[in-house]
Every structure is written in structure tokens, then in C-alpha cells.
Amino acid sequence: MADRYLHFTGTAPGRFLTRRLGLPQPAPLRRWTLDTPRLDGPLLHLTAGDSAITDELAKALATTGLTVDAQAARPAGIVLDATGVSSARGLAEVHAALHPVVRSQAPGGRIVVIGAPPSFEDHHQAAAQQALEGFVRSLGKEIGRGSTAQLVRIPAGAAPGAAESTLRFLLSPRSAYVSGQVIELTTAAPDPVADQDAPLTGRTALVTGAARGIGASVASVLARDGAHVIVLDVPLAQDDLVRTADRLGATALPLDITAPDAAARIAAAAPDGLDVLVHNAGITRDRRLANMPAERWAQVIDVNLDSVLRTTDELLTSGTLNRGGRVVATASIAGIAGNHGQTNYAASKAGVIGLVRSLGPRAAAGHGVTVNAVAPGFIETRMTAAVPLFIREAGRRMNSLSQGGLPVDVAEAVAWFAQPGSAAVNGQVLRVCGQSLLGA
Ligand code: NAD
Numbered sequence: 001m002a003d004r005y006l007h008f009t010g011t012a013p014g015r016f017l018t019r020r021l022g023l024p025q026p027a028p029l030r031r032w033t034l035d036t037p038r039l040d041g042p043l044l045h046l047t048a049g050d051s052a053i054t055d056e057l058a059k060a061l062a063t064t065g066l067t068v069d070a071q072a073a074r075p076a077g078i079v080l081d082a083t084g085v086s087s088a089r090g091l092a093e094v095h096a097a098l099h100p101v102v103r104s105q106a107p108g109g110r111i112v113v114i115g116a117p118p119s120f121e122d123h124h125q126a127a128a129q130q131a132l133e134g135f136v137r138s139l140g141k142e143i144g145r146g147s148t149a150q151l152v153r154i155p156a157g158a159a160p161g162a163a164e165s166t167l168r169f170l171l172s173p174r175s176a177y178v179s180g181q182v183i184e185l186t187t188a189a190p191d192p193v194a195d196q197d198a199p200l201t202g203r204t205a206l207v208t209g210a211a212r213g214i215g216a217s218v219a220s221v222l223a224r225d226g227a228h229v230i231v232l233d234v235p236l237a238q239d240d241l242v243r244t245a246d247r248l249g250a251t252a253l254p255l256d257i258t259a260p261d262a263a264a265r266i267a268a269a270a271p272d273g274l275d276v277l278v279h280n281a282g283i284t285r286d287r288r289l290a291n292m293p294a295e296r297w298a299q300v301i302d303v304n305l306d307s308v309l310r311t312t313d314e315l316l317t318s319g320t321l322n323r324g325g326r327v328v329a330t331a332s333i334a335g336i337a338g339n340h341g342q343t344n345y346a347a348s349k350a351g352v353i354g355l356v357r358s359l360g361p362r363a364a365a366g367h368g369v370t371v372n373a374v375a376p377g378f379i380e381t382r383m384t385a386a387v388p389l390f391i392r393e394a395g396r397r398m399n400s401l402s403q404g405g406l407p408v409d410v411a412e413a414v415a416w417f418a419q420p421g422s423a424a425v426n427g428q429v430l431r432v433c434g435q436s437l438l439g440a
Helices: 004-008 012-020 054-062 091-098 123-142 164-170 213-224 235-248 262-269 294-317 343-367 389-397 407-418
Strands: 043-049 077-084 110-115 148-153 181-184 204-208 228-233 251-254 274-279 321-330 370-376 429-432
Touching (some): 043 054, 054 164, 110 164, 148 164, 164 407, 204 213, 213 228, 213 274, 213 407, 228 235, 274 294, 294 321, 321 343, 321 407, 343 370, 343 429, 407 429
Parallel strands (some): 110 148, 148 181, 204 228
8 A cells, every 4th residue: 555645755845735734754765775775875883982993893894895084065965983982971982972963964875873782890881881772762853854863872892793793774765664773783793795796695595475575575575685585474365475485586384383393394405504583574464462362362473473482493493594594583573562453463472572582692602593573664565555554554653763664664574684794793682663652
């Protein structure tokens, strides 16, 4: 369903009228294309306080392909290294660094603040570093014009190159619908990548629920990044599934993910093992709890959570998930904020968040595998097209970018998690929601 309001505000009369009425002004977002793979302008690298990672950060920023220019008058990206800010007074340097430049940033720009994990031993450092979270989330809400702001925490002792894949993602058109997020990196060293334009070359990825919607888009983006993709969906969706597979040179696997032998059939379809496992299949069966039969509750928990747990466990223990593997599950902002009529769905999606946070560190230690989740907000798909008009419009506008996201926005986040270079990204839940006010 097209967002007519977004088109209307892009016309001169629409802009005039909506400004006069004080209505939201969504800026069209620039997403990745072959012709526009990078942000349109230079990058400003600023520092607040003393930093121990200046050189390492400069090296990571050089891999973004953007020109780093200390005098850039109209930067597309601004990176502020605030890892050394360790007191309330030190926060003045954050203000001093960004206050003079924030207004001059190009539309659709990116601000990335680099922080350190808040310390358990030094409450002054912890206060200052936690302050950056409130700062970035507020900045994301006020900068407008399709720009975004994030906080990336880099721990002491991070491996060389650990932050590169994350900075490349955040400082590119691929993260167009991600804002107000906090990403905590680990010290794990990135796995080597031969070709940054096709980082998944030689890897096999399986995407569940890939016949349509977000899953089909995830499959496309992983194939674009070089992976051989196995697309899985229920046998009823076989026609759409085969169409998706044919388009991508992928393998179609018609299979209900709740089947008791699902993991065994996935393993049989991937004789050389899996490098990327994307749990995207999901259903809703909405009713208020008072009216919800046990069957509707069970269906949602089974597809959205139990099958994710079961197949992940079995594919890990059978060794089907190769070392350096990536598991990406799909949560939802409903799993963070809760939603009327969705006790079952929100429980299942909150469960996915619990799974990711608990299993991530252990999967890395035991199998060299990372486990992360995307938490989409309002994404324009068949699922959201079925939402009643008023709620749909509220979903589209109640975020910092005043519009819904597209399936490709979720897909790009999944592809970032899936990269070999993203070994230091583990146990994270990335909201792809334009900084929705729900659960903020
Ligand atoms: P969709 O309904 O368009 O697609 C879901 C796909 O999963 C369908 O092709 C369906 O056949 C498949 N599927 C369902 N049950 C299955 C099963 N048992 N085995 C195998 N495949 C099965 O949904 P979508 O909007 O593309 O959503 C994809 C994921 O993103 C879901 O997990 C959903 O909960 C989540 N999500 C979506 C939004 C949104 O705004 N669209 C927001 C938050 C989270």
C-alpha cells in the first residue's frame, strides 16, 4: 500500500500545506543502489576528550569509502569519538564538538557517536557514557531531513578492524531506516573478507518465510552480497517461493518450519553446512487475551519462537552451522513495547530477544557463531497493509523519520549481521523502525 502522504509532502503544494498545519515532514530516504552505494559527501571525524582509539578509528573510517575531511563545510557523515569522556564535565566537549556542525550536515546525513561501555567500577565514567545514550536518542529525534544518529560502544581491547563492518553499515545508505540505536561491540576479531562488495561469496544462507515480504527481500540482499541462498516457506506458498528462488538463482525448500524434522531437512538441503541462518518466518493471530483461544496462542509461539529455538539448537549441535556462522532472528518493536491484541505475538518476539541475548555469547564461545536480532517497526508489507487505516497511518508517522520502512531496510540490517566482518556484533537487537516512539 503506497504512502500517499509521503508523496504529497514531496510536492510544492503538499509541502506548503503540511508546513502551515505543522504536520510531519517525511524526507524521502536515499537507499543503497548500485549507482549510489555511498553517502553523498565527506565525513567529519571529531574527538571529545582523550581517545585511545584515534588511529584505529581513522583506519576503520577509511574503509567506508568516504573522504575524511576535517574542514568539510557540508558533511554527509559526522563521527564523534567520545570514548574518552569519563565525567559529567567532560560532556561539555560533546556539546562543543557537535553544536557548531550539526546544522550544516547534508540531508540524509549520518551522525555516529563512538562511546565506551559504561564501567561497573567507575560510576562517573558510567554516568558520562550512559549520558551519550540519551544524547544520541534525542539527537535522532530532532535532526530531521532524513538524517539519523547512533551510538556505537567499542570496548577496551577491541580487535583491530572489529568496528569496520558496523561503521560501513551505519555510514551508508544501507542504514536509511535505522536511528537512535545503541550497538555494543565485543572484542572478537573480524573474519577475513576477500571482496567487500560481495562479502558473502562462497557462503550458504538459509532464510525462512522467504516467499514474500521481508524474507524475500532478505534473500535478495544476501544473494546480492554473494551468498548462495536457500529460501524456505510453507508448501502452500510454493509458487511464490519458486518465483523468488528463480529470480535469485536460489534453492527453494518448501517446508513448514514447525515440522518436527525441519532441522534435519534443512541440514539435508545444505550438505556443506550453513553459514547464515535467518529466522524470518512469522505470523500474527491477534485477539485480546480474554478472547484468545489456546490454539491461537500456541500457533504464534510455535512459529515465531519455539521453532526458532528448536532449529537453532539442532543446527548448532549437529554442526550444520559452520564456524564463523551467523544466526539472525526476527523480533519486533511489539516485543519491546507490547501491543493491544498481541499478547501472543509480543510474547513470542520478546522471547526472541531473550534467546539472542542469552545464546549470543555462548554460541560465540562454543561454535564461533554470532546470534543477533532485528526488531522491525512499521514496515510496508502485506502484513501491515492489512492493518486498519488509522492505525496504519499512526504507525507510519510515529517515528523520527515520519514514514514506514521498506523490507529492504530490514534486509540490509540482516546482511550487516551476516557479514564475516561482523564477528564483534553479537547478542544485539537492532531496531529497524526509524526510531519509533513505541517502546522508545
Ligand atoms: P509476511 O506475512 O509478508 O511473510 C511471512 C512469511 O513467513 C510468509 O511467506 C509465510 O508463508 C511464512 N511463514 C509463516 N509461517 C511459516 C511456517 N510455519 N514455516 C515457514 N514459513 C512460514 O510477513 P512480513 O511482514 O514479511 O514479516 C516477516 C517477519 O518480520 C515476521 O517474523 C514478522 O513478525 C516480522 N515483523 C514484521 C513487521 C512489519 O511491519 N511487516 C514488523 C515487525 C516484525
